[in-house]
Amino acid sequence: MKWGAILRLVLVLLLLALVLRPGWFTPVFAPLAPAGGPVIYQRSSLLSLSLSHLGLVAAASGAATLIAVTLAVLVTRPAGTAFRPLSRTITNMGQTFPPVAVLALAVPALGFGAGPTLVALFLYGLLPIFENAMTALSTLPPATIEAARGIGLNRWQRLTRVELPLAFPVILAGIRLSVVIALGTATIGSTVAARTLGEVIIAGLLTNNTAFVLQGGLIVGLFAVLIYDALSQLESRVSRRLGR
Amino acid sequence: MIEIDAITKCYDGQPAVDAVSMTVESGTITAIVGTSGSGKTTLLRMINRLVEPSSGEVRINGQSTREEKPHLLRRRIGYAIQGHGLFPHQTVARNIGTVPRLLGWSKDKVRERVDELLRLFSMEPEEFRDRYPAELSGGQQQRVGVARALASRPDLLLMDEPFGALDPIIRTRAQEDLRQIQQKLGSTIMLVTHDMEEAIRLGDRVAVMDGGKLVQYGTPAEIIAEPASDFVAHMVGDVERPLRLLSLLPLGDLVEEGEAEGEPLPAEASLREALSACLWNGKQAVPVERDGKVVGRVTLDAIRARAGHHG
Ligand SMILES: Nc1ncnc2c1ncn2[C@@H]1O[C@H](COP(=O)(O)OP(=O)(O)OP(=O)(O)O)[C@@H](O)[C@H]1O
Ligand SMILES: [Mg+2]
Numbered sequence: 099m100k101w102g103a104i105l106r107l108v109l110v111l112l113l114l115a116l117v118l119r120p121g122w123f124t125p126v127f128a129p130l131a132p133a134g135g136p137v138i139y140q141r142s143s144l145l146s147l148s149l150s151h152l153g154l155v156a157a158a159s160g161a162a163t164l165i166a167v168t169l170a171v172l173v174t175r176p177a178g179t180a181f182r183p184l185s186r187t188i189t190n191m192g193q194t195f196p197p198v199a200v201l202a203l204a205v206p207a208l209g210f211g212a213g214p215t216l217v218a219l220f221l222y223g224l225l226p227i228f229e230n231a232m233t234a235l236s237t238l239p240p241a242t243i244e245a246a247r248g249i250g251l252n253r254w255q256r257l258t259r260v261e262l263p264l265a266f267p268v269i270l271a272g273i274r275l276s277v278v279i280a281l282g283t284a285t286i287g288s289t290v291a292a293r294t295l296g297e298v299i300i301a302g303l304l305t306n307n308t309a310f311v312l313q314g315g316l317i318v319g320l321f322a323v324l325i326y327d328a329l330s331q332l333e334s335r336v337s338r339r340l341g342r
Numbered sequence: 343m344i345e346i347d348a349i350t351k352c353y354d355g356q357p358a359v360d361a362v363s364m365t366v367e368s369g370t371i372t373a374i375v376g377t378s379g380s381g382k383t384t385l386l387r388m389i390n391r392l393v394e395p396s397s398g399e400v401r402i403n404g405q406s407t408r409e410e411k412p413h414l415l416r417r418r419i420g421y422a423i424q425g426h427g428l429f430p431h432q433t434v435a436r437n438i439g440t441v442p443r444l445l446g447w448s449k450d451k452v453r454e455r456v457d458e459l460l461r462l463f464s465m466e467p468e469e470f471r472d473r474y475p476a477e478l479s480g481g482q483q484q485r486v487g488v489a490r491a492l493a494s495r496p497d498l499l500l501m502d503e504p505f506g507a508l509d510p511i512i513r514t515r516a517q518e519d520l521r522q523i524q525q526k527l528g529s530t531i532m533l534v535t536h537d538m539e540e541a542i543r544l545g546d547r548v549a550v551m552d553g554g555k556l557v558q559y560g561t562p563a564e565i566i567a568e569p570a571s572d573f574v575a576h577m578v579g580d581v582e583r584p585l586r587l588l589s590l591l592p593l594g595d596l597v598e599e600g601e602a603e604g605e606p607l608p609a610e611a612s613l614r615e616a617l618s619a620c621l622w623n624g625k626q627a628v629p630v631e632r633d634g635k636v637v638g639r640v641t642l643d644a645i646r647a648r649a650g651h652h653g
Binding site: 239241242243244245246247248249250251252255259260263264266339 | 392413415417427428474
């Protein structure tokens with residue numbers, strides 16, 4: 099626990115330094131840069147790229163959570179069970195479609211920029227959240243649900259006060275998975291001119307500059323690890339309270 | 343008063359509850375007993391419309407339960423089930439306060455009520471209020487479940503095997519608590535159990551169910567002394583009938599003048615306890631006391647005569 103906290107702090111500081119003071123790392127990356135070429139990415143600020151990257155992921159994951167949870171709620175109501183297989187098929191398709199293909203298909207419709215990336219991340223994020231939410235909502239402890247009905251909560255009250263709070267840790271696990279996938283996938287958004295940290299990596303690949311690739315990859319990776327960790331902590335805190 | 347009027351529930355054409363009619367007086371405990379699958383739970387759940395009857399109706403104080411929205415009806419009727427069904431994500435206080443909050447009670451009033459109920463069930467509010475159900479023992483969870491059902495002071499309380507999961511000692515204690523609380527509050531309780539012992543101990547009236555039908559409905563003494571069918575006699579336990587009957591009768595009825603040796607028993611104790619004391623000590627009589635003063639004795643002969651003279 100103590101070591102975990104120290105490691106977490108070190109990683110946060112490393113990430114902050116990489117984003118805010120990239121100059122400090124010139125000696126580290128220098129051996130990887132082509133002779134005479136730039137060592138640190140400077141075409142745009144890493145901070146603004148990071149924020150835009152995180153913003154895209156947050157927007158897409160937020161929308162995916164909203165839609166996936168709503169869908170899961172609907173298909174776990176008595177009237178919605180008939181739609182369960184169909185909604186499963188749709189969200190599964192979202193997952194199997196390669197994100198690159200989604201980008202390629204969305205560009206003609208939405209143009210270059212953030213739009214196609216948002217669509218790809220959104221579609222990609224649906225499945226884990228939907229699957230988890232559906233499983234959680236259809237395996238709630240029957241005695242609790244029965245009691246909720248028996249003491250006079252109406253449908254809406256049962257959903258918001260009992261079912262969703264109880265399903266929350268499992269839904270959160272789905273969101274966590276989805277966010278981490280989105281953090282990585284967002285990098286390819288730069289191929290269609292979305293402003294993400296992928297820009298650094300792609301610039302590195304185009305100019306044979308391993309320093310850039312490493313720099314971009316490291317920042318994305320650290321974000322993914324730290325966000326995953328934070329959501330895990332939140333999840334275990336919530337489920338500990340539920341006595342699981 | 344609760345009037346159950348020819349109520350029937352069919353599943354796939356098979357009746358789970360078959361034309362059951364009974365009247366439950368206000369302020370009494372009615373125990374519904376029967377073997378597994380006899381329709382007890384279904385009958386109970388039709389009263390608060392967790393199950394909609396196929397035909398027949400239930401009237402509470404003359405008003406048909408069909409005239410009200412189910413969830414509003416249920417807020418007026420306490421409901422406690424085996425395995426308590428507490429909300430694991432809410433504290434004890436929030437669990438107990440659920441219905442009062444739904445009814446729009448003020449925060450202070452809810453908090454006061456929660457503490458009052460916790461004390462009633464001998465759980466120190468300071469200690470238990472903010473715990474989560476997972477941090478309670480099985481017996482405590484069960485008590486909180488019953489407290490939640492009582493929270494809005496419902497006139498009617500439905501309980502489905504509320505003590506099923508408890509060990510015998512806690513179970514007896516919970517039954518005594520329920521009796522006391524019921525007397526204090528004057529509530530009407532309908533309680534499902536498959537344990538005839540519990541039904542006899544708790545019920546003012548006992549309803550025996552078999553195969554969806556109500557086969558006998560009467561006081562515990564009637565059920566024991568005059569079982570309406572072989573099935574009821576079997577439920578009561580043929581061998582134990584005399585003892586069951588004695589356990590219902592207080593010593594006070596048979597007190598006579600005279601001396602007896604040994605530890606006196608209070609007049610409210612049952613004849614079964616007196617019989618047991620006589621047999622254990624090898625004596626022909628036990629002294630009886632009222633308010634700490636010996637008022638006479640009860641003899642083994644008198645007990646034997648009373649057990650033989652049933653009905
Ligand atoms: N939702 C349902 N669908 C179909 N059949 C049902 C349903 N609920 C109950 N039954 C049937 O109705 C009958 C009575 O069930 P009920 O639950 O009322 O029995 P019970 O007396 O409470 O039994 P136990 O002591 O085991 O709880 C059983 O045969 C049961 O299979
Ligand atoms: Mg039952």
